Amino acid sequence: MDVKDLCLGALTYGDATGYDLKKFFESTFSHCFLAGYGSIYPALAELTGEKLVVARTVPGQAGPSKKLYQLTDAGRDAFLARLEATEPQHKVKSEFLVLMHFAHLLPVARLDAVLDQHLKELEHKLALISAYESGDEMGKRPSSGARFVCGFGKAVMGAAQDYILAHRDALKKGGTRNGNRSTRITRARPKASVIASRNRGYPHA
Amino acid sequence: MDVKDLCLGALTYGDATGYDLKKFFESTFSHCFLAGYGSIYPALAELTGEKLVVARTVPGQAGPSKKLYQLTDAGRDAFLARLEATEPQHKVKSEFLVLMHFAHLLPVARLDAVLDQHLKELEHKLALISAYESGDEMGKRPSSGARFVCGFGKAVMGAAQDYILAHRDALKKGGTRNGNRSTRITRARPKASVIASRNRGYPHA
DNA sequence: GCCCTATATATCAACCCGATATAGGATGCG
């Protein structure tokens, strides 16, 4: 599943420009999929070449000229085929959790700031979902699938909020780098590897 | 935060080979960060060039010869600096949720299979976390940060399990593509764009 | 003996991400 497939899927809801698609992804998929212009425009160009979408240039009435993309019948078939073929992966890449893992190397103030920022972002994304669910912009109510995804995001991010609130104190007490600017924690290096426990026995240099 | 930083962080626990690092990432960060050989080995090569790590070649006793990487003092300082500088992002890329969003275009059997597979993967990752938490391989108990990350993963993935179990029936009732092999859902295309609602009014071609 | 798995390093094409450039229209504000 790449951005091309996602564009095909979005176009099943109607014609759109690349700019529209980005906004759509941000509103509906903000908590589970990302796609920037650097992926969308090349994807649309390729899809056009494969005859899965067609573009009509509309002279710019409000702003510059735009290209409205429309799904072809072949494109619709291709999307349905991809839905059946793609494996349902679910990947998380969280700098936030990496920072938390190394909390013992962070100054307390930084740790607090990071936690607060993440809580703020969770609230922001939850607000985005609520805004989409009460979809004013489109008269139509979201599909059952869209509602499922929204509820999923709310459940998961709500659990994240609860967990952080319940455990941030324990994390701070677990020992952090105190506020001074000394970057060296301890001069002594651990004598044996913790990661590669089976490397023990090899003389270190 | 790239894989280079992650390698520095892992090496704060002790010396390791590229292979060890991959296994470490899989055990500790499996639910929040991914790194394959294609990222790790180039990262270690660059870090060596920057004098942030040093490598010792150990002739292969069990298997081929290995390179044990060790963090230098400069590397440790660089890692601490990166911890303070990196923004705590948290990104999710979920083909699974995209499939769920388009549930109305999926055959019921496929929908069931996808849900079951995701539940199975959640259980698998939860088992990985439990295995790491009761860390037998290393006598040492995980740090408070590591425990926080584990608990976070368990909370979030547990919420995902509960949500799926509670709402999969509603999703199926919401209307799916019935089992036959006709790929065309409806011949009639929606006349107005749902995504780009403000494109209404422009005549279509 | 043979196959499969685990250890261990390395590379490559394809793809994605984030930043940046460009530009006209709308909006706001003193």
Added chain:
DNA sequence: CGCATCCTATATCGGGTTGATATATAGGGC
């Protein structure tokens, strides 16, 4: 009225990641 700023809209580029693949040896199971 002039100026700044934001919104719409398209497009590209470098750097980094992904996933697959190649290579080689040791050990366990059958």
